Amino acid sequence: MAATDRTALALFVVIALLAFALGIHFARKNAPESSAPVEGMLWPSPPRLEAFMLDGADGKPLTEEVLAGKWTLLFFGFTHCPDVCPTTLSTLREVTSLLKDSPEFAKNGQVLFVSVDPARDAPADLAQYVGHFDRSFRAATAPPARLAALTSQLGILHTRVKLGSGEDYTVDHTASVLLIGPGLERLAVFSAPHAAPDLAARIRQIIEFLQD
Amino acid sequence: MKMAPILLPLLLAGSLAEACEGLVVERQWIREAPPGARVMAGYAELRNEASSLLVINGVESPGYFEHTMIHETQLVEGRARMAPRETLEIAQAATLSLAPGGLHLMLMQPVSDLALGAEIPLTLQCGESRTEVRFLVRASAP
Numbered sequence A: 001m002a003a004t005d006r007t008a009l010a011l012f013v014v015i016a017l018l019a020f021a022l023g024i025h026f027a028r029k030n031a032p033e034s035s036a037p038v039e040g041m042l043w044p045s046p047p048r049l050e051a052f053m054l055d056g057a058d059g060k061p062l063t064e065e066v067l068a069g070k071w072t073l074l075f076f077g078f079t080h081c082p083d084v085c086p087t088t089l090s091t092l093r094e095v096t097s098l099l100k101d102s103p104e105f106a107k108n109g110q111v112l113f114v115s116v117d118p119a120r121d122a123p124a125d126l127a128q129y130v131g132h133f134d135r136s137f138r139a140a141t142a143p144p145a146r147l148a149a150l151t152s153q154l155g156i157l158h159t160r161v162k163l164g165s166g167e168d169y170t171v172d173h174t175a176s177v178l179l180i181g182p183g184l185e186r187l188a189v190f191s192a193p194h195a196a197p198d199l200a201a202r203i204r205q206i207i208e209f210l211q212d
Numbered sequence B: 001m002k003m004a005p006i007l008l009p010l011l012l013a014g015s016l017a018e019a020c021e022g023l024v025v026e027r028q029w030i031r032e033a034p035p036g037a038r039v040m041a042g043y044a045e046l047r048n049e050a051s052s053l054l055v056i057n058g059v060e061s062p063g064y065f066e067h068t069m070i071h072e073t074q075l076v077e078g079r080a081r082m083a084p085r086e087t088l089e090i091a092q093a094a095t096l097s098l099a100p101g102g103l104h105l106m107l108m109q110p111v112s113d114l115a116l117g118a119e120i121p122l123t124l125q126c127g128e129s130r131t132e133v134r135f136l137v138r139a140s141a142p
């Protein structure tokens, strides 16, 4: 390599690094700030949900298209989860009932439960599981790679942990409830623990804020 | 039976060990399992009316669940994790609450479907002593 080539390469590397650092700087500057009108809301620049494809409990593929035009409350869990998952799904049933007087949510609201334990939760079995809480609830799961296409973009973590000496395991998982807007905007992340009146109030505020 | 007759009503049929001293169990319930769920959770208020520390070191329900544990759900940075607990310690005159999102009895692999309204005997172990309590299967907390 000639000396001038090496200088050119070095210059290129320096410029690339500078551009990268500047990029980070501006990305940070434009990141959603604490100016969000509602706690948990990702505002003013909510990230957009990217394409994914899960296996719906109804036997059909469940893609981002199922969320388009809807206000979706999204929760991740698994059926061998006797405490947090049923508690949260019961809370979400209460939330949807509290939001019956929001014409927008009553018309276009939905709840989607995604199992992060596809090894034990077959899509078809999830229909009965969520139906136990509310017949309108949707559910889906997918083999690890397709599941990750959704969980990784949303920052949903899930890890298998052995229980006792047998084959049993549990899954540590992010217990947040996410609100996805009709334009597939990731509008909010509500952290656990969840209380129905508080969740309903915050969702109502976000819908009203966006519809003003 | 070496128990004094006055203690007999405190014991449930079939249990030969002494009851956990001072243990009073109230508002006990098991959350109804959605169809297909192979794991359930039991909740209760545990009060210690004895004049010393009460230590519960196990739970069992042979004939109803194949595997039972004491668990605690912990929320760490937004993540829920269920961690086994060796013991539950209840100070004199104190009440310990096993409630959704926290401490619970982890009831795995029910032998049969346990319907709403069923009463399930669970045995709490305190060293050599045992207290059997009937837990009601309910949709939500009493």
Ligand SMILES: [Cu+2]
Pocket: A082, A083, B071, B072, B082, B104, B105, B106
């Ligand atoms: Cu548990």
